[in-house]
Amino acid sequence: MNVEYINPFLHSAITVFDTMLGCRLIRKEPFVKGGFQPEHEVSGIIGLSGKAKGTVVLSLCREAALHAAETLLGERPTSIDGDVSDAVGELTNIIAGQAKAQLEHLELSVSLPNVITGKGHAVEFPKKVTPICIPFDCEWGYVAVEIGLVELPVEADEEMAEQVGAL
């Protein structure tokens, strides 16, 4: 993946957590995500398409997800419920939206956010994609943003099946 795509997502995550949640994210070293990875409890996932295709994943540990929802809703959810899911989906949407604005030349549009819940789930990208994971520390625990983005040759939209994840 083009490393120039990393910074927009990194900065967007830091800004959104700071302005919407008052939570300071401390960036750690981005790394190439390979194989099955440390697993999270809540992941917001949003698809990107346009002159590139990809996915942004916002993963949070249980505590970080509960704190984020509490900050947005004014009340602490008692479990990872629909409110937490909506809060995480919305954060993912805004992070993707801000990063998208910085990647104007790719003319990205975003899909609906979905939220994956469940202890020990893993989000896998197609084998031929090289997703980058940006881990963060914060007072609430573990937060990470993962991005896998593939630029498309012009007019190759229909051929993606052959290029990405083909068997």
Add this chain to the structure above:
Amino acid sequence: MNVEYINPFLHSAITVFDTMLGCRLIRKEPFVKGGFQPEHEVSGIIGLSGKAKGTVVLSLCREAALHAAETLLGERPTSIDGDVSDAVGELTNIIAGQAKAQLEHLELSVSLPNVITGKGHAVEFPKKVTPICIPFDCEWGYVAVEIGLVELPVEADEEMAEQVGAL
């Protein structure tokens, strides 16, 4: 969600399982997915954007995922590994692609497929979306296709945050 969107995904799933896997899917009654649902072991998830935004999820029980990968790869994986993940991602991609072709007026483009693994995960849609679940029986066990698709008012792309899943 507009019920006319259900059939393209339903037929596409049946056709893809039949032609690519030689597996006959028997449709059961589609239902509106609400709240936290029966959980799956492997889910392929793909974002759609264009004149509508949405997500297609292909969920499989462990046995169905292993059988599907075995049929595509010619060898049975010993666990839910990267090969199974790629096989499920590819099936999701092809099902979404075929359905997209039947929904030409929405000018949909698809994101990368991602695959969620992990026992007991759930894929949540934003609260304001009404996803439809189409369950199927087959000789390998449980398969389901879930679709949540929201038509956008023209030029409303940027306002999605307010319409879908806003807090």
